[in-house]
Amino acid sequence: GAGVSQTPSNKVTEKGKYVELRCDPISGHTALYWYRQSLGQGPEFLIYFQGTGAADDSGLPNDRFFAVRPEGSVSTLKIQRTERGDSAVYLCASSLKQGAEAFFGQGTRLTVV
Amino acid sequence: DAKTTQPTSMDCAEGRAANLPCNHSTISGNEYVYWYRQIHSQGPQYIIHGLKNNETNEMASLIITEDRKSSTLILPHATLRDTAVYYCIVRVALSSNTGKLIFGQGTTLQVKP
Numbered sequence: 001g002a003g004v005s006q007t008p009s010n011k012v013t014e015k016g017k018y019v020e021l022r023c024d025p026i027s028g029h030t031a032l033y034w035y036r037q038s039l040g041q042g043p044e045f046l047i048y049f050q051g052t053g054a055a056d057d058s059g060l061p062n063d064r065f066f067a068v069r070p071e072g073s074v075s076t077l078k079i080q081r082t083e084r085g086d087s088a089v090y091l092c093a094s095s096l097k098q099g100a101e102a103f104f105g106q107g108t109r110l111t112v113v
Numbered sequence: 114d115a116k117t118t119q120p121t122s123m124d125c126a127e128g129r130a131a132n133l134p135c136n137h138s139t140i141s142g143n144e145y146v147y148w149y150r151q152i153h154s155q156g157p158q159y160i161i162h163g164l165k166n167n168e169t170n171e172m173a174s175l176i177i178t179e180d181r182k183s184s185t186l187i188l189p190h191a192t193l194r195d196t197a198v199y200y201c202i203v204r205v206a207l208s209s210n211t212g213k214l215i216f217g218q219g220t221t222l223q224v225k226p
Contacts, residue, residue: 004156031212042200042216043157056211091156099212104156 004105006092012111021077021108025094032075035091043091082112117201122221131188133220135201138182144205148186150197191224
């Protein structure tokens with residue numbers, strides 16, 4: 001299957017640690033999005049990449065969160081000094097081009113203990 | 114992007130049509146209505162979108178009122194696998210739009226045998 005792949009599917013980390021979450025978008029999709037979903041809530045937009053550049057990072061909650069997409073394909077969401085409030089499912093989506101239908105991955109469930 | 118209002122939850126009998134309403138009274142002329150659904154422990158899945166005409170695809174039908182202030186997603190023959198949270202989203206669908214989605218709380222549809 002050539003869907004959006006996210007790894008790991010689950011990640012447990014201790015408060016204060018650094019984590020990286022990976023997203024492999026559908027091949028050829030130029031647009032990539034990261035969302036965060038807390039229990040019982042709808043997904044919340046974090047950041048959008050068009051190619052290699054972050055075109056919209058208005059949803060990143062603070063400077064502990066950072067994302068890269070160096071070659072315009074795989075993206076990594078990085079969280080420094082994790083806090084218990086960062087616990088959530090982190091979803092990645094990609095689309096063929098800006099504004100087109102978005103395809104979501106299964107998400108990474110992050111638990112900060 | 115315009116705000117949407119959906120009922121928190123709905124039930125539907127298996128095999129019957131599920132009609133999910135959405136109010137978007139502040140929708141602008143260039144904003145489309147999108148529907149996504151999220152089955153438990155999965156990422157959101159695109160269903161359908163429309164501007165002002167009714168739309169139908171293999172998954173569902175979308176009925177938009179003439180004044181475009183509300184719409185209804187119709188699943189013609191609901192199955193147990195249609196149990197999910199359904200999100201109604203309004204946004205501009207232009208190439209200049211980033212394509213980020215603003216999710217609300219959605220409607221939890223429970224299909225019962």
